[in-house]
Structures are given as structure tokens and as C-alpha cells.
Amino acid sequence: MKLAIVGCGAVGSAVAELAGEYGHRVTALADSTSATVDPDGIDVGTALDRKAEGRGVGTDGIDRALDAEYDALVEATPTTLGDAKPGFAHVRHALDRDAHAVLANKGPVAERYADLRAAERESEGEVLFEAAVGGAIPVLSTIADLGPTNVTAVRGVLNGTANFILSRMSAEGLDYGHVLAEAQDLGVAEADPTFDVEGTDAALKCVILANVLGDGETTLADANVTGITDLTPSALDLATDDGRTVRLVGEVVDGDGAPEVRVGPRLVPENGTLAVTGTQNIVQLETRHAGQLNLSGRGAGGRATATAVLGDVGRLP
Amino acid sequence: MSESTDSAVSAYTVRLELVDEPGELLRALEPIADNGGNLLSIFHERGSLTPRGHIPVEVDLEATPERFESIVTALREAGVNVIQAGAERYGEELSVVLVGDLVETDLSDTLSRLECTSASVADIALSAPEGTDEPASARLRLATQAGERDQALDTVRAVADEKDLLLVEPLVGADR
Numbered sequence: 001m002k003l004a005i006v007g008c009g010a011v012g013s014a015v016a017e018l019a020g021e022y023g024h025r026v027t028a029l030a031d032s033t034s035a036t037v038d039p040d041g042i043d044v045g046t047a048l049d050r051k052a053e054g055r056g057v058g059t060d061g062i063d064r065a066l067d068a069e070y071d072a073l074v075e076a077t078p079t080t081l082g083d084a085k086p087g088f089a090h091v092r093h094a095l096d097r098d099a100h101a102v103l104a105n106k107g108p109v110a111e112r113y114a115d116l117r118a119a120e121r122e123s124e125g126e127v128l129f130e131a132a133v134g135g136a137i138p139v140l141s142t143i144a145d146l147g148p149t150n151v152t153a154v155r156g157v158l159n160g161t162a163n164f165i166l167s168r169m170s171a172e173g174l175d176y177g178h179v180l181a182e183a184q185d186l187g188v189a190e191a192d193p194t195f196d197v198e199g200t201d202a203a204l205k206c207v208i209l210a211n212v213l214g215d216g217e218t219t220l221a222d223a224n225v226t227g228i229t230d231l232t233p234s235a236l237d238l239a240t241d242d243g244r245t246v247r248l249v250g251e252v253v254d255g256d257g258a259p260e261v262r263v264g265p266r267l268v269p270e271n272g273t274l275a276v277t278g279t280q281n282i283v284q285l286e287t288r289h290a291g292q293l294n295l296s297g298r299g300a301g302g303r304a305t306a307t308a309v310l311g312d313v314g315r316l317p
Numbered sequence: 318m319s320e321s322t323d324s325a326v327s328a329y330t331v332r333l334e335l336v337d338e339p340g341e342l343l344r345a346l347e348p349i350a351d352n353g354g355n356l357l358s359i360f361h362e363r364g365s366l367t368p369r370g371h372i373p374v375e376v377d378l379e380a381t382p383e384r385f386e387s388i389v390t391a392l393r394e395a396g397v398n399v400i401q402a403g404a405e406r407y408g409e410e411l412s413v414v415l416v417g418d419l420v421e422t423d424l425s426d427t428l429s430r431l432e433c434t435s436a437s438v439a440d441i442a443l444s445a446p447e448g449t450d451e452p453a454s455a456r457l458r459l460a461t462q463a464g465e466r467d468q469a470l471d472t473v474r475a476v477a478d479e480k481d482l483l484l485v486e487p488l489v490g491a492d493r
Contacts, residue, residue: 155488230483234444235416235454239485241442242412242456243370246485266488267412274488 001313002039004028004068006090007076008048008057010302011104011131015074015309016044022310028068031057032077035065066093072100072125072313075108079195079204081220084108091116091127098124102312104131104305110204111219113211126316131308133205134158135299139283140212141311142295146287148213153286155251158205160279160300161189161196162228162248166265167277170236170245176229188279198227199248199263206250210259218258226264245270326379328357331389332400334371345374348391355379371398400439401460410439411459411466413473417482419453420445428457430476436461436469 001024005012008031019026025041036047036058047057066073073094077087084107091101091108096119103109108116109129120127130140134156143151157163161183168179180197183189195201203223210218228248239246249266252259268274273294276282281299286292298304331349335341342361349356357377367373380388392399419427428438436459445453461469470486477484 226483230416230452231485232416232452232454234446235414235483235485238414238442238444238454238456242458243366244412246414249488251488265483265485267414267485268488 001025001071001316002027002069003072003074003313004030004065004070004094005074005076006030006062006065007074007078007105008032008051009076009078011305011309012074012076013048013051014302014306015076015104016048018303018306018310020044022314024310024313027070028065029057030062030065033062034058035060035062037064037068039069066090070094070099072102072316074102074104074309074313076104076309079105079107079201081107081111081200084111088112088115092119095119095123095125095127100125100316101127102131102309102316103127103129104309106132106201106204106208109211110207113208113216113218117216128312128315129208130312131305133208134281134283134295135297135301136304136307137281137283137295137297137299138308138311139209139285139295141315142285142293143209143212146285146290150288150290151213151285152288153251153253154206154209154213154283155249155274155286156283157247157274157276157281158202158250158283158299159196159199159248160281161193162199162202163276163281164188164279165197166228166231166236166246166248169231169233170240173233173237175233176231197229199225199250202248202250203261203263206252206261206263209252210261213252214259218261222258223261223263225262228265231265239267240270242267243270244268245275247274247276249274326355326381327385328377328379329385330401331376331378331392333374333376333392334367334398334400335374337372341372342374344395345392345397346376348395348397349376349378349388352388352391353380353384354388367400373400411436411461411469411473412456412487413459413470414454414456414485415477415482416454416485417452417480419443419455419482422480422482424455427476427480427482431457431459431469431472436465436472 003024003026005016016026016029028037029047034056036042051057075087075090087105088108094101109132133139165179203225207218244267246265247268250263282296284294360375362373439460440458442456
């Protein structure tokens with residue numbers, strides 16, 4: 001399949017690097033300032049080297065990449081909230097010309113799900129977004145296999161940064177600020193960690209799950225979100241004394257009509273399934289006929305997430 | 318009081334925590350039999366542990382009110398940890414952690430607000446290692462009547478919200 005990749009961060013560049021191995025050809029690659037396009041396949045190594053040197057992936061404008069020859073557009077630009085610009089426009093552009101769209105970007109799926117599905121209905125192309133929820137963990141394809149109506153609830157630890165901080169605070173008795181600084185030094189946390197530690201990132205993933213499971217009208221504004229910034233070592237100690245630990249857990253449960261989304265610090269059994277440590281993620285599905293399913297693995301990281309993107313590409317007709 | 322009301326036999330449920338050692342269950346049942354209680358059922362949850370690492374046991378028995386009082390006293394004297402004793406069945410427990418200005422927002426008021434619903438505060442652990450100027454943490458174990466867990470949790474949420482406390486909830490429905 002011919003792929004155009006928009007967004008050249010950890011995920012976009014990993015998709016470009018691995019595409020050949022999966023039998024696909026990258027015909028366009030764009031970062032935030034430039035693009036490189038070749039219907040016979042771009043030279044991924046050269047483009048990424050240019051980017052590493054700070055020169056941008058190529059000499060073309062981004063619009064050239066969107067208008068290039070491709071079967072599927074991979075949208076891997078950073079997640080934006082509200083109207084999800086420019087990610088949503090990129091996807092619609094692809095659908096308008098009856099190409100497929102595979103998203104790693106959570107914004108359009110969480111914030112404009114109904115618009116996204118409407119654009120898909122009018123297109124010959126399909127939209128898939130496995131990578132947007134839980135990185136490499138096959139959450140959405142599992143739900144698709146089970147049938148969304150057979151999944152009654154989803155809960156999970158869906159943010160590696162918050163989980164790393166909580167695991168370290170709990171294990172070492174260190175305060176939030178200390179562990180955050182350490183996480184930033186290790187590259188686990190962003191310079192501005194707000195999106196992760198205030199629960200927004202986990203909430204967006206849960207909103208996507210709610211859209212898949214429900215009527216597709218859920219947005220971040222509907223979610224009840226509490227972060228971990230106010231947690232203290234003593235609170236974690238009290239939990240440990242009780243055989244529990246604290247994890248930032250996202251939940252999607254049956255509400256009245258639409259699924260209800262809640263994210264916040266929760267007490268979980270210390271050695272229980274949900275007490276994953278470090279940057280590991282886990283998703284727990286409650287099913288109507290098959291009991292509980294636990295899916296765990298790498299919820300972030302370029303190559304891990306690219307694996308989910310390329311899995312989606314492989315599922316396309 | 319008349320003889321007839323005093324001697325009316327009622328059904329009671331006692332929840333006990335036992336140390337995981339041989340003979341502990343028998344030791345817990347002896348004070349009941351010795352004090353004239355009629356054992357109805359024993360639910361010995363082997364394999365599941367209470368937060369303190371003990372084995373929960375629920376005993377249903379029949380006794381007159383005064384005999385029941387002596388049974389509970391005898392159990393406690395025998396060193397058996399009685400979690401809940403009474404005709405009322407306390408079906409579920411709920412642990413939460415609160416973080417914030419617990420002392421300044423009047424901890425006793427917080428506790429009494431939680432008491433007045435269908436829950437009762439069974440246990441509290443407070444930690445304020447940095448003194449009262451820094452946020453304190455408290456772990457509360459609430460005993461709730463069967464089926465009223467959600468209602469109890471709603472009350473905790475409302476109190477936490479009003480007093481601007483961070484609430485760490487238990488995860489409902491997950492593996493326990």
C-alpha cells in the first residue's frame with residue numbers, strides 16, 4: 001500500500017522507518033514545516049537524516065504531501081483539543097479523495113468523532129485509529145472483534161507518564177515534584193507534563209473508547225477528570241498499608257444513554273492486575289459473555305505505536 | 318422491661334477477622350456457643366484477606382439481645398477482632414483515601430457527614446508528616462449496608478468536592 005505520513009515525531013518517523021518491512025511504500029512524508037514526495041517511494045533514511053539535522057524532512061510544502069499519490073494517509077501530528085486542527089482537516093482531505101485514513105492522533109477521534117464518521121460515510125475510504133488508544137495494545141481491534149455491544153465497561157491505566165510517577169512515588173516515598181523532575185530527566189515526562197499528569201491524555205483515550213462503544217457523541221467536555229498532581233507520599237503510604245496502591249485509572253461505564261467517562265486516581269489492589277508499573281499500560285474489558293479480558297503492553301513509544309498504525313494499514317481493504 | 322421482650326430471640330450477623338493460624342476458627346466460635354448463641358451459618362472466606370491481611374469470617378446466629386451482648390463481649394475478651402456486630406447486615410466495605418487540608422476543613426465534621434448516611438466509618442488512619450501547613454492524608458474504611466455502596470461513595474464524593482479534598486476512590490467492579 002502507498003502511504004502518506006503527516007507528522008514526523010516519534011510515531012510518524014517510526015511508521016516511515018518500518019513501513020517497508022510491512023510491505024508498504026511511503027510516497028509522502030511531512031513534518032510541521034516541510035514535506036518530501038515521490039510516487040515511487042521516498043528515501044526515508046535521507047528524509048529522517050535531514051530532519052535530524054534540523055532542516056525539515058524535505059523541500060516541498062505540506063500540501064504537496066496531502067495531495068500526493070497514496071492509498072492511506074497516516075495522521076500522526078500532535079493531538080490538539082477542541083476542533084482538532086489541523087489533524088481533522090488532514091483526514092477529511094484524504095477521505096474526500098476516497099483514500100483511507102489511519103490516525104495515531106487522538107484529537108479528531110476524541111473531539112470530532114461524529115464529524116469523522118460522517119466524512120467516512122461519504123467516502124470510499126475507511127478510518128482506523130488503533131494507535132490512538134493504548135499504543136501497541138490491540139484495544140480497539142479486540143473491541144471490534146467482540147462487537148462493541150458485547151463490551152459493557154472498559155477501565156485501564158492509559159498514561160505511562162502518570163503511571164511512572166505514581167509507581168516511583170509509591171516505591172521510593174518521594175514527593176510528586178521530585179519524581180516529576182526525574183521523569184523529565186529520563187525523557188518519560190514532557191517539559192510541560194500537564195496533558196499527562198492532569199489526566200487529559202487518559203481522558204481522551206477513554207472518550208475515544210466511549211465513542212466506539214456508544215453513540216459517538218462523547219467529547220472531553222463530557223469526561224470527569226482528576227489528575228495526580230495533588231497526591232502526596234503519605235497518601236500513597238496509607239494505601240500501601242491497606243494492601244493497595246494508587247493508579248490513574250480511566251473508566252468508561254454504561255451511563256444513562258451515553259457511556260460515562262471518568263479519570264482519576266483510584267485505589268487498586270497492590271498486586272492486582274491493574275497495578276502495572278512504570279510506563280506499562282493495561283486495559284481491562286468487561287464483556288457480556290466472556291468475562292474480563294486484560295490487555296497489557298506498551299502504551300506509548302514510537303515503534304510500539306507505529307506497530308498499531310501498521311496493523312491498521314494491514315486491516316484496510 | 319418485661320421478661321418476654323428481653324428474651325426474644327433475633328438473628329444477628331457478626332463479622333470477624335481471624336489470624337491465619339490453625340484453630341482460630343474454633344476459638345472464635347467457642348464464645349458464641351458458650352454464651353448460648355445458636356449458630357445458623359458460618360461464611361469463612363478462606364483465600365480472601367482483609368486489608369489487615371486477616372481472613373474474614375461472617376457468622377449468622379440466633380440469640381436473645383442480652384446473650385448477644387455477652388457473646389460480643391466474650392469474643393472481644395478472647396482477642397477475636399469483631400468488625401461488625403448487630404442485627405443489621407453490613408454487607409460491604411469501602412476504602413477511600415482523602416488528601417488535602419483535612420484538619421483545617423474539620424475532620425470530625427467530615428467523619429460525621431459520612432456517618433449519617435448508610436455507611437459507618439469503621440477505621441481511620443491519618444497521616445500528616447509535614448505538619449498542618451502541608452496537605453494531610455487520611456484513609457477511611459467505611460462499612461456500608463449491602464447494596465448501598467454507590468450511595469455511600471456519592472456522599473464521600475460530595476463531601477470531598479465541597480471541602481476541596483482530593484478523593485482517591487476504590488475501583489468499583491475491578492478485580493479486588
